[in-house]
Each structure stands twice: as C-alpha cells, then as structure tokens.
Amino acid sequence: MAQANETPLVDVRHLKEYFPVNTGFFKSIPLKAVDDVSFQIKRGETLGLVGESGCGKTTVGRTILHLYEPTDGEVVYDGRPIKSKADIDWFRTKSTMVFQDPYSSLNPRMTVSDIIGEPLDVHHMCSNPKEREERILALMDRVGLNSEHASRYAHEFSGGQRQRIGIARSLAVNPEFIVCDEPVSALDVSIQAQVINMFDELQDEMGLTYLFIAHDLLVVRHISDRIAVMYLGKMVELADAEEIYDHPLHPYTKSLISAVPIPDPKIARANKRIPLQGDIPSPLNAPSGCPFRTRCPHATEACAQSMPEFKEVSDGHFVACHRTAEVN
Amino acid sequence: MANNPLSMQVNMDDFLPATDEEKEYMVQMRPSSTFFRDGCRRLFKNKVAFVSMIVIILITLSSIFIPMFWPYSYKTQLGVQPGHPVDPSFNNLAPMEYSTTEQAAMERGESVFPHFFGTDDHGRDYFIRIVYGTRISLAVGFFASIIVLVVGMTLGSIAGFMGGRVDMVIMRIVDVIYSLPDMLMVILLASVMRETLGSALEGTVLQAIGSNIISLFIIFALLYWCSMARLIRGQILSLREQEYVLAAEATGAKAGWIIKTHLIPNCISVIIISTALQIPSAIFTESFLSFLGLGVNAPMPSLGSLASEALNGITSYSYRLVIPALVISLIVLSLNLFGDGLRDAFDPKLNQ
Numbered sequence A: 001m002a003q004a005n006e007t008p009l010v011d012v013r014h015l016k017e018y019f020p021v022n023t024g025f026f027k028s029i030p031l032k033a034v035d036d037v038s039f040q041i042k043r044g045e046t047l048g049l050v051g052e053s054g055c056g057k058t059t060v061g062r063t064i065l066h067l068y069e070p071t072d073g074e075v076v077y078d079g080r081p082i083k084s085k086a087d088i089d090w091f092r093t094k095s096t097m098v099f100q101d102p103y104s105s106l107n108p109r110m111t112v113s114d115i116i117g118e119p120l121d122v123h124h125m126c127s128n129p130k131e132r133e134e135r136i137l138a139l140m141d142r143v144g145l146n147s148e149h150a151s152r153y154a155h156e157f158s159g160g161q162r163q164r165i166g167i168a169r170s171l172a173v174n175p176e177f178i179v180c181d182e183p184v185s186a187l188d189v190s191i192q193a194q195v196i197n198m199f200d201e202l203q204d205e206m207g208l209t210y211l212f213i214a215h216d217l218l219v220v221r222h223i224s225d226r227i228a229v230m231y232l233g234k235m236v237e238l239a240d241a242e243e244i245y246d247h248p249l250h251p252y253t254k255s256l257i258s259a260v261p262i263p264d265p266k267i268a269r270a271n272k273r274i275p276l277q278g279d280i281p282s283p284l285n286a287p288s289g290c291p292f293r294t295r296c297p298h299a300t301e302a303c304a305q306s307m308p309e310f311k312e313v314s315d316g317h318f319v320a321c322h323r324t325a326e327v328n
Numbered sequence B: 001m002a003n004n005p006l007s008m009q010v011n012m013d014d015f016l017p018a019t020d021e022e023k024e025y026m027v028q029m030r031p032s033s034t035f036f037r038d039g040c041r042r043l044f045k046n047k048v049a050f051v052s053m054i055v056i057i058l059i060t061l062s063s064i065f066i067p068m069f070w071p072y073s074y075k076t077q078l079g080v081q082p083g084h085p086v087d088p089s090f091n092n093l094a095p096m097e098y099s100t101t102e103q104a105a106m107e108r109g110e111s112v113f114p115h116f117f118g119t120d121d122h123g124r125d126y127f128i129r130i131v132y133g134t135r136i137s138l139a140v141g142f143f144a145s146i147i148v149l150v151v152g153m154t155l156g157s158i159a160g161f162m163g164g165r166v167d168m169v170i171m172r173i174v175d176v177i178y179s180l181p182d183m184l185m186v187i188l189l190a191s192v193m194r195e196t197l198g199s200a201l202e203g204t205v206l207q208a209i210g211s212n213i214i215s216l217f218i219i220f221a222l223l224y225w226c227s228m229a230r231l232i233r234g235q236i237l238s239l240r241e242q243e244y245v246l247a248a249e250a251t252g253a254k255a256g257w258i259i260k261t262h263l264i265p266n267c268i269s270v271i272i273i274s275t276a277l278q279i280p281s282a283i284f285t286e287s288f289l290s291f292l293g294l295g296v297n298a299p300m301p302s303l304g305s306l307a308s309e310a311l312n313g314i315t316s317y318s319y320r321l322v323i324p325a326l327v328i329s330l331i332v333l334s335l336n337l338f339g340d341g342l343r344d345a346f347d348p349k350l351n352q
Helices: A057-064 A085-090 A112-124 A129-142 A147-151 A159-171 A189-205 A217-223 A241-248 A251-258 A264-268 A301-305 B020-027 B035-047 B047-069 B099-105 B126-162 B164-179 B182-200 B211-223 B226-240 B243-250 B255-291 B305-311 B317-347
Strands: A010-022 A028-041 A046-050 A074-076 A095-098 A177-181 A211-215 A227-231 A234-240 A311-314 A317-319
Touching: A010 A057, A028 A057, A028 A074, A028 A159, A028 A234, A046 A057, A046 A301, A057 A095, A057 A211, A085 A095, A085 A311, A095 A159, A095 B243, A112 A129, A112 A147, A112 A159, A112 A301, A112 B164, A129 A147, A129 A159, A159 A189, A177 B164, A189 A211, A189 A217, A211 A217, A227 A241, A227 A251, A234 A241, A234 A251, A234 B035, A241 B255, B035 B047, B047 B126, B126 B211, B126 B226, B126 B255, B126 B305, B126 B317, B164 B182, B164 B226, B182 B211, B182 B255, B211 B255, B226 B255, B243 B255, B255 B317
Parallel strands: A046 A211, A046 A227, A095 A177, A177 A211
Antiparallel strands: A010 A028, A010 A074, A227 A234, A234 A317, A311 A317
8 A cells, every 4th residue: 555644636624515406486496315424545556446326426426527517625636626727627638537337438430549549649649640550559458459440340249359449548648546436237247357467467557546436335445445334425435445344433334235245145144235215315315413313223322413534533534423442 | 088978078179378369359340430421321221211312313413414404495486497487386395296397307318306384375395495484493492491401400400509698689680580471571571572582684694584483582591491590599508518518518629619519410310301391382482472463573584484485375285284293293202202201210219
C-alpha cells in the first residue's frame, strides 16, 4: 500500500448529488442519490465500492467524472480542484470510465476501430490516420482482441469481447484513473475471472488507479486494496480489504459480508448469516439520523436523532455508526 | 492395417493433421454484415417495393433525359412560326394525329415526329408537356422533402438533445403550427408570397424557376417540418439515454460530435423512411396548388396545372385530364409503396 502522507490522486470532499423529482406541477423534491460522501484514492490503488442496488454507487462514479454536475462538494484530482470547464476538459484526458452493460455502451453503428479510436478523435491525439490505426491495433492487442476484428461491428462479438472493446476505449487516452462501473456484473463467471485478471495486469503495466464499483463482494475483495461500503447515498464504512472482511464494524457491513456465499459447505454452515429486516427505504423519504437505523438490530433512540459522524476508529478504518464501541 | 468391418478400432486416416487449405477453410469468417447491407437485402427481396423502385427510377430518368432530345419544346406553339400566319390546324390534335401542314410535309417525303399524346389548345406537343410536368413535380417533391428534412432534423435534434426550455419552446411552436388548418395557411401564404416574391426575384436566376415554386418551397420549409421534427426529437430523446452517449460524454466529446456520430447515424433509417414518404405528399400538395392556380407560372407545366387546364375541355378531350392524373397516381403510389418497403426493411422494431 502507498504511504499515508502522499497526496491522494483523487480526493472526494463532501460530494453531494441531488436529483429533482417532480411531485406536482411546480413542486419538486430532491432525491439524495449521493449525500455527503468523502474519500480519497491514492495513486496506483484500487478502491472497491460496494452496496445494494440503488444506493448511489454508480452516481458516485459518474459524479466524480462530472458526467453529472455535483450539487455540492468538490473533487480534487492530483491537487487540482475540478471546477471550471477547462478543469473538466483536462480531467477527461486523465480519467475514463468502463461501463456495466457491454451491449448498450457500444454504438451499434460504429466499427470496433472507430469505437476504440473515438477518444483519440475527440481529443485530436493522432496527427495522421496511420498513427491512429497503429494506436488502435496496439490497444486491441493489449486487451486481447484479434486485430482482424478492427473493421467489425460490436454486435458481432460476445459479451466478454465487447467488454474488452469498452476497456480498450477507456485506455485510449492513456488515463491514470479509471472508474469501473460494475464492469463484470453482466458477464458470466468464467469471463469475469478473465476480465478481472486483465484489470489487474493493466494496473501493473500502466500504473492505473481504479475506483471499482461492484455488488459482488468476492470480486471486489479480489481486486481491491481498500473497500468502501455505501448505504442509501451515504458511506458507512471504509477500510483495507482484509480488515473489512475480518473485522467489519458497521452492522450493515457485517450483514453484507455474512451473505457472501462460501464454497466450502462446512465453513458455510458454521458461519451465521445476519439477515436484515425489511427493504431499503426510498431515498426520497430517507429515515432521520442514521439511514440504516430502520433495519439495524442495534438501533437506539440516539440513532434517530443525528447522523453518525464518519470517523476513523483505527488506522485507516472509517465507520459511521453511533454504537461502534458498544456493539463490537 | 487390414480393415475388419466389425472392428471397433479407430480408423487413423480420419485423424490426419489438417492441410493448410483445410485450415484456411475453417478459419474463414462470415463477411461482416452491416445494418445497411442487411436492409438492402431485405428491400430487394420485397417484390412490390423493388418494382416501385424501378418505376420511380424509370420515371425520373425519362423526365430528365427525354426533354434533351425531344424535337418539340414544352412552350413552342407549333402553329406559330415567325413570318407566317398562325396555322390553327396544329391546335387540339388527337393522339398520333398530324396537322395539315405536317401531312403535306409527309407527302413530300419528309419525316415528321409524331405527337404521341396530341397537342393542346395552343398547339403545344402534349407528350413533352407531360414529361416536363413530371420533371417539375418530381423536383418539387424531392427538394421540398430535402428542405423539410433539413429544417426538421436540425430543430428536432436540437430540441431532443438540449431538452428543457429549448425543447419546450420548439415543441410549442410545432403545436401551434399543427393546430392551424394546413390548406388555409398554404393558400394564404402562396397568394401573399406571389405578390411579394414576384418583384423581389426579378432579374435574378431564380426568376426562371418562377416565384410560385420558390414560395412553394418556403411554404414547405415553414409548415411541413413539424412532424419530421417531432419524430426526430423522439428518436434523439430515447437514444440520448443510451450508455454509449454517456461514454462519449465521458471521453469529453462535445454536443456537436455526439449528435453527428452517435445520434443521427442511429436514427438515419427513420429519417430516410419518413423523407421517402414525404415526397409523395409534397407532390400532392404541389399538384393541388397548381390545380388551384397557385402553382407554377404559366408556360411552365406541372402535372397539377395540366390537369387543371384540361378541365375546360373535359368533354371533348378527356384524355388530357386522364394522362396527368394517371402519372400523378403512378408516382405517388410507387413512392408510397417504396417508402413502405423501406420501412419494412430498415425499421429495426418491425424486423422480428
């Protein structure tokens, strides 16, 4: 792991993203998709981001890249706050994104070489067609695609190959930071392994930094250095990958980790699952205080009063819970 | 090894390594098929659409090339020769009939080009007038659709892409234009513009085309873009939510780039189809305006004005009404059938 005193590559400070939802003719109430999230990603590190569907993981990723205008808070990249249009343009050459759905994220009317070459064309990074073609073929080679496929269309490929095309596109600008938005959840397991290992290799070769969004805890554990857990637009726990598996502090994290399937039935039987009651509340109508209190087995009066602070309880282990000390 | 027919032993000859040729054969890939090629294949399979396409091509080519070598012109009155008295025997000839002057010439052994459809009451060859009228009608239909396409596509894609207030304003304008009675607006605009444009065009190149056709184009540009704009807005709205658009945004692509490379190519089939279906309706509008006397200027024929002139002699020369009416029907029918065929071939939602 990188040293703690180094400046982080990506510093997310109190990021908020509210979407207006029309409830009447002129009325709208904010949907708090991301509510006051702060974290840092060091250079060369992989931060895994997990949580249930609809907890705002994807929104965090997209807001960091400024695909959505943040409602509040800021993103500091490599010491430079991303504010003006010029900042965003600069940021777009440093950071890219890999999308979840390999089917809808590739334009059906473009050939593979045009899809991969699009970032090059947008940023005018190639002076002549020959250089462009060489770079595209090099990228295809890097992600394990046959260069004969350059003139084919995306619909002629399988899901895994399509995801490779998407990864090649995201590598085209030589980025430092890639937001991977559930890049393997649409693939079947054997392909998942290949793609995950490719992410690992690319990180070693190119010194990439990942924000790896997923809901599959095993995948996240495999690839991440640190893991952040989100619930209902808020971050509830953040720690090293091993630490969060071995010593989860937040009741929600405990429940999540207890739900991970274990391939060995003996251990699986010995492990007690911690089922949660009820459903995830609507983010339009979030509970007061701690968002998890409606489903938390340890909730008290105090939990309804105020939102627990996201604080460091041990070295590099952050948690947002009023009762960390009592429960654990 | 001797071959025992009952032996379960494996025949090793079946397991020889593949030759280079066989390898070549195995790795051969199906040629990459594009959306466009697939669509064309489906289009050519559809007999009705294919025949309509051939009819359209034939009509178009003949309307372009026949006037080039035809011995008669659409505006020469054959009975009127400079320095000679007017020869009325040229007027109102029946199909394939010759005037007395021509009969005299033929007796002298000269060859005279026949009047396939006879002549009109000014002694002009009716066949070439029909061909010329077809040319004008097709040109109006074609250019009017292009104008509609350009205006509708621009405003529709802006409305769909920008969304919000811009979308609101453009769509309310569309609603207003929709709520006005079409024909009334067309007639009003045509008569107003004939006055204003007539003087403005004098001495320019456009004068030859005639102020009425120009005003026709302006009317199309003003009134008929609405449905095209709505259609394209709807398409863009749904395409904008696709992840590949977001991916392009994430790479830093500007709005113009996204519209040009992602949105328009993905709704191009819808655009082509509705343009193809727009042409017959433009031809229809032109014919009917010409019929009312608001179309092309006098010596220039269009199918509608030919039909309108023929009304005066409908009892004696009914074929003069029937021929342009048939040509209009043929053009409009084949364009409509072709447009339907295009839609069947290219609309992905109808493929299954």
